Amino acid sequence: MKKIDATVLKETAYIAAFTVILSALMQSVFLIIGKWDYTVLLGNTMGIIAAAGNFLLMGITVQSALGKEQKQAADIMKLSQTLRMLLLFVIALIGYLVPVFNVIAVIIPYIFPRIAVALRPAFSKKQ
Numbered sequence: 001m002k003k004i005d006a007t008v009l010k011e012t013a014y015i016a017a018f019t020v021i022l023s024a025l026m027q028s029v030f031l032i033i034g035k036w037d038y039t040v041l042l043g044n045t046m047g048i049i050a051a052a053g054n055f056l057l058m059g060i061t062v063q064s065a066l067g068k069e070q071k072q073a074a075d076i077m078k079l080s081q082t083l084r085m086l087l088l089f090v091i092a093l094i095g096y097l098v099p100v101f102n103v104i105a106v107i108i109p110y111i112f113p114r115i116a117v118a119l120r121p122a123f124s125k126k127q
Contacts, residue, residue: 023112026109047107050110092106095107
């Protein structure tokens with residue numbers, strides 16, 4: 001297996017940090033509305049791991065697709081997307097079926113990487 005590119009690791013760390021920050025805000029909302037309990041914490045932890053892991057897997061896939069022919073790279077990306085979405089679905093299903101997880105707290109962190117990517121230019125040192 002090839003070494004994971006430093007850029008992939010750096011961007012994944014950014015996504016993970018941003019996801020943790022937004023998750024802390026989400027935990028606060030659960031606390032304010034009186035719905036917080038340990039299941040929210042456990043579900044949120046699983047959601048953070050799933051969201052950041054999904055981003056890491058996407059970065060690794062892009063890295064491995066570079067240098068391939070266009071058709072082969074497109075096929076690799078399509079397969080990766082399908083498998084990653086299936087994995088996120090399975091994790092959400094586990095969050096729903098296993099009572100120690102709050103399913104809402106599992107699923108909401110899935111959108112945090114999108115927010116982090118949208119806000120990335122604001123935190124970029126380059127103009």
